[in-house]
Amino acid sequence: MNDAILQNEKRINVYNSTDSSLLNQQSIITYVTDSSTSNKASINQTKTRENTSITQSSTEQFYDTYPQFFPDFNNIVVPKKLKRHLGRNIPINLLKRIDPNKEVAVEKCLIIASNLTSTLFSEEKWKSLSSKILNEQVKKGNDNTFIYNYVLDVLKYSTNTTAPVIETKKNSNGVDIYQEGICSKQFKFNNSFSNTGISNYFIKNQDCIIKRRKYIYKKLSIATSNKIGNNLLNLYGSIELPTLKEINKEAKRLIKLNYVTKKGKLLTFLNHRNKEYYSDFENRSFVEENIKTFEYLTNSGFMIPIVGNDKSGGRVFDSFNLMPSWIRKLVKIDGEGIVEIDFCALHPNIAMAIYGGFKKFITHKQIAEESGINIANVKIENLSFFNKKVPQMKKSTLYEYYLNNEPDMVKNIEADKYNSKDSHKATSKKLFKKEVDIMTKCIIELNAKGIYVGYVFDALFCKKSDAKIIAEIMNKIVLENGVFTTAKHEIN
Template identity: 40%
Template sequence: MLKESKRVKVKTQRSKSVIKNKRTSNPNQTTLINFNSSISIINDVTNNDDFDDIELTKILDNSGVKVENDKTETDDIYAQFATLFKNPDTIMIPTKVKSLIERDLPKGILDNIHGREKTKENRKVAVELCLLFLSQLSSTHRNILNGSNPEGWKSLRAEYLRQLLRIDEKTYQHVKDALKYEYKIGSILEDRFYIIGKHSYEYRLGSEFRSKGFVPYKLQTGVVQTLFKKSCVRKLKKAQDNIICVNLLELYKYVVLPTENEINIEAKMLVKLGHTNKKGKTLIFNNKKGRDFYPNPDKLVFVEDSLKAYKYLTKNGLLIPRPGNEKSGKRVVDSFTLMPSWIRKLVKINGQPIAEADYSCLHPNIAMSLYGGNAQYLTHKNLETELGIDEKTVKIEHLSFFNKEVSQMQQSPLFKYYQKYEPAMLDAIIKEKNESEYKHKITSRRLFAKEVEIMTEVVSRLNEEGIFVGYVYDALFFDPVHSQKVVEVMDEVAVDLGAFTKVKIEE
């Protein structure tokens, strides 16, 4: 793998210092987390929450947020933290599960979850602990809608769940057992076993609840409210240790989200134009028809599903941005990376429609760098010309080509090109896939990691210039007034880090 240049290391360290100083050096300037911002931030489910409990006052100090310390005041510190959220005690829960648990779950099971004393308050806490667990699966509904995870499974580590539900050591297990209780319609929760050292437990909703959707629920008990807020704090702490996340928290103050009416107007225009997304799926209105009504539903994107996803991602504010794990190269995820791209284009920054810039053919050019390829500034057009297939097909194939198993790569229409023009690179990739403990997935891990390294450096240098940008993996969106500088920095960083590609901009 390419070694990072000393110059890049120095600039990155300087960027971290600049960002830190922007947050803390002047108590009178705008803080990183702006309590008066029109955009709120919400907690979201994650499976990489590794932090121990952190004092909220310490988090607020580190973020530059001034916390009053009047000894005559007895207000809970969380009251100030709550201003980050539209509804700070609101979680998303599966439709109809609360009433089912309260009505039909044996009271002895609820008593076993919390307090062990048969009081109404303890049972309320027990019910809300169950709901807090289930809220961690809310993203699975979005993934079922967009087809990325139709079976609805989600990996959640036991360490994370124990911390989330930390009342005593057995709370997590008692909650899990309660949710697996068999009602007449089946259990609320299903799980499947993990492989030690490879996979965490995976969870999903039972079949009767899986596709019903999620609804907001406001927590009522102080015990569970506190657990939820501690989880939010841990996520904010993790965000503040990541350059891209810090940048996003600053950007959110200037973002204006589209209204539902604006989205519907845009949808009607795009449907009329026959709009397709980057995976080649066509946008259409479902008009209350079942998916089975369409002969090829997997080739369609429904406006109604996109709108549901948008509402989930923004209803209670924006998701706290979070870096992923090693598997994803530590890519950052937030409301905008998860948002349908045609809706994201309607976002405004400083009241202006956004401009977008992304790298052309980034992963193939990174692969050239990491695996000894010869080409520089490879484009999808190069392959179109050589292979005689349209550029859009090349783009779609490139989205997954390097992530495939060797046998799948060999079946791709792109394989002949790389076999002819980049045989050494292709051999190196195949050899690594066959020998790595991560098997065929090692390639995507390395490509993602390099992508994140590049984008982190780009964001860092832009932040030095006082420019804050939206992030969508290998692309950025921003106030168009900064277009020239963003392109300049992106081009510069790509060369500095050995990924020879050019930037495309859309305004």
């Protein structure tokens, strides 16, 4: 048993106050249906040999390297009381459209609903679900009937006394938001099911289990053939997780310092209160919710890295870049504390490179000083500025700064947003792709030296003793790719 698993068991033993439904989980593997947005899924136990190169060359190697991935293909996680709701409150004629066997019909509803479980731990409650993958999840054998539509009908069923399980996101005209080939329909749990907690369900239908098994093998194969994903799989065996006691101790320390997250939210203890106790609860990040997210992402092991699609530029998502950053900083690698190394204002500098900007080595501090905007607001706004529609960009506090200092760049970005088939997403798509290209090249060079690192999109985390060489390589690679910025890190 490797150190990561031992550490996980020690942590679980001290969780006196943790929800028992989380502690009893064996393996959490839920479908990811849109890899640009559905990221907090496919949780499973990952066990790798130190410095082992993972390839797709043999199934035997998969079994040798990942023996704990495969026992629980039939396990999904759904809101508590959902199964009882489906069995008691849904008309039998609606369930029989899915399958003549009521229990099988209910299972297929649970499978589709499990796609949204990750949103219970996310600030973003809406999630895109691909109709193609939904169909693959619940179709019967090779039958081409689109059963998933009947499942969605059941999950959206409501009466004056029965709340729907899920809701569909609609535009201002009350029509489902959807663009074929561009934007999948978006769903979220109704409030009646979003605050009930979670529970495990073990699927019994063999046809559904076979489909899940194929899905997991496919995702594992994709992860091992991706340079970032393969790097992460090699890293996981060296990672040690913090205990709940350590997390709470750090939370108390940060709160005394009035710690604010990267999204500008004040870290706060709920202390058994409702969030509404705080009039500004939307501007707060609650410790208890952060811990639930951490548990969801790690209690049963680590995620199979999920490789995003073209819309996300091929970003890779795993347990560590999805967990709260203040908790991630408590992680250790080979028993050593970690440091996170990131690029200064990477996306603004990538935008300069792609869209004809004049400035080089631009920083958030520089923008703040030249614009008079608070640096905290500059950092937050730069996270979303290039992803906005043009009218939204013009309302941004940063718009006047970029327009006055980089008029050609702004003009080119606006033209790209107006003329691209991807609409306003065209810009962020290009920025993400360039970011992933740079980070992939950094990781390839580091892996060649036997160094495996954590990946946080535009940053890497590593043990402190490796920080210097990693920063040097990152600085070399980013300049070779025509982006003028520098890697920085702080060692506590």
